[in-house]
Amino acid sequence: MVDDTDPFLSLDPQGADWDRLRVTGHHMLDMMFDNLRDIREHPVWQPLPDDMRSGFRHASVPEHGVDAATFGEAFRETVLPYSVGNRHPGFMGWVHGGGTPVGMLAEMLAAGLNANLGGRDHAPVEVERMVVRWAATLMGFPETASGLFVTGSSMANFIAVIVASRAAKDGLSLRKNGVGGRSLVGYAARSAHGCVSRAFDLAGLGSDALRLVPLDKTFRMDTAALKAMIAADRESGLEPFLVVGTAGTVDVGAIDPLDTIAGIAAEEGVWFHVDGAFGAMAALSPRFKEALSGLEKADSLAFDFHKWAQVPYDAGCAIVRDPAKHAAAFAQTLSYLSREDRGLAAGAPWFCDLGPDLSRGFRALKVWATLSVYGTHRLGKMVDHCCAVARHLAERVASEPTLELMAPVTLDIVCFRLRDPALTEEQLDHLNGEVVKDVQESGLAAPSTTRIDGHLVIRAAIVNHRTMAADVDRMVDAVLSFAAKRRSG
Known part of the structure; x- marks a missing residue:
């Protein structure tokens, strides 16, 4: 005979535990809304501390659970500050979308439905x-x-x-x-x-x-x-x-x-x-x-x-x-x-x-939500703005004597590099690569690199709807600043 009286047989909360989980859920939602609202106040990216990395790599499989609030706190401390950074307006290195609060909510609904x-x-x-x-x-x-x-x-x-x-x-x-x-x-x-x-x-x-x-x-x-x-x-x-x-x-x-x-x-x-x-x-x-x-x-x-x-x-x-x-x-x-x-x-x-x-x-739910809430007209304006910011970046590069544009700007990707007639091509590649890492580690911006006609260049993809002209100017300023420090050093 099956004994189904044990409250732990189901993974759902029991009784008043539903109310406690509801409070925890609202707290988690507020945490993410606050983080998105204040995203500019945080670094674009920062490396995961060694002790946290070691903690992930050596953690044992839990035999006994903790409450959801404890798990949420672990996420807040060890994951949220150290993600890849593509939500941030200063993230420009790779073609990653920035996400939206509406999309986040739709993802939650899809997870709850579990279809x-x-x-x-x-x-x-x-x-x-x-x-x-x-x-x-x-x-x-x-x-x-x-x-x-x-x-x-x-x-x-x-x-x-x-x-x-x-x-x-x-x-x-x-x-x-x-x-x-x-x-x-x-x-x-x-x-x-x-x-x-x-x-x-x-x-x-x-x-x-x-x-x-x-x-x-x-x-x-x-x-x-x-x-x-x-x-x-x-x-x-x-x-x-x-x-x-x-x-x-x-x-x-x-x-x-x-x-x-x-x-x-x-x-x-x-x-x-x-x-x-x-x-x-x-x-x-x-x-x-x-x-x-x-x-x-x-x-x-x-x-x-x-x-x-x-x-x-x-x-x-x-x-x-x-x-x-x-x-x-x-x-x-x-x-x-x-x-x-x-x-x-x-x-x-x-x-x-x-x-x-x-x-x-149910991936389609968050797409349905995005198209329904923002509409194609507003999304089209966002595409136009990203391309306008990319053109602004190209113009800024053209105005700087120590920078050069390396490819035509078709849409939203700008490739440029530091130049210096006193350096060999190999030295220029090294300089550009090191400056990009300097900028990334500063948390100010996150461009990346690629190669064009054999040259290592700095690549900025303006894909995030949050990225404005001031953000790409901040990235260029950081590139110039770190380059100057390396030359003087």
Whole structure:
């Protein structure tokens, strides 16, 4: 006989413990609201103290629990002050969105609901379908396009590579026979994100099957070279099946000539995919949307709401123009997952038929909340402002005799470096790298570095809605100050 009288058998609070947990929950919420409100008063980033790092690395699995208030205090002391810093307006080094209070609340609601969106017939699934439809139409795709939310563009690009390979001639046979007997090759610019090469690796095609196309003088794909490479591969007996254009390259924010690439893909009969991890969100801006011309012709698109759209991590999205080809690449039938005409097992196709995940969280809720509360008009103004701040930074760099701009500013990424005719190229690389670390450790700002034409440069991505012109000026002042100290030392 089962004894279910022990109050600890359920993990829910009992009796008055609900009230105590409610107080703790409100305290945690206030803590996060206060932290976001006062974020400018804190360092952008600070290193985790050695004793705290050691505490995490050597902590034992708890056998007996503590109350939620004790856990909340541990979070406040050991995690909150030492996060990556992307919520801060001075964070500019990587393309990380800043998040919003509304997104935070939506994440809390999703966690409370604890829905699995792998499948079944329930409202959260319909919310995701709705937001996927919104995303498709925002990007110029038809309302009938397929799609789903994933962790980020790395997974979205992987899904696109899989769908493209299955859409190739006799591609569905790859699901049973594997890719070993085929010589499929794809193409992307040398500036493409590394996750595209990794997708080829994970798909079993091999990273060498991704041909890297040279860039033109504006850091965009050289489309004449693309055509020549496709012709050479066909002549060698290989099977071109995919070309990837990038909307917003990771280094300088360049946008490949998507319209031209779309035409080449159509002529060659290959799948056209766009990696728009952050740059696709320029579609929110009437001013910058034209720069994405051709994106609407893509067969598939990968992008992130957790970058420029400011949705909390994680919220990547994959869109596929042809729903049938999307489903054919992933659909499976297992007896315990049988679909019904009614009841909880109705509502096919399920999202587990469109990607590799069966267990899936309710990512769409925070996207729905963000689009509903802020609207595309306000989000578009935010995109415009980020680009305006980037142009302000470029102008500030141009006005400083010891700085030089290293690439055109297409959207919101500015690459520049310290210059000094008395230093060798190797010494300049070292100076720029050390100054960036100095600035990061000061807590004043957080730029990063990249390499352009072999030179190590300072990179600032203006993605956070909180970043203003004064913040980039503060970053430049810090760069100049630390450089002067290093030169004098």
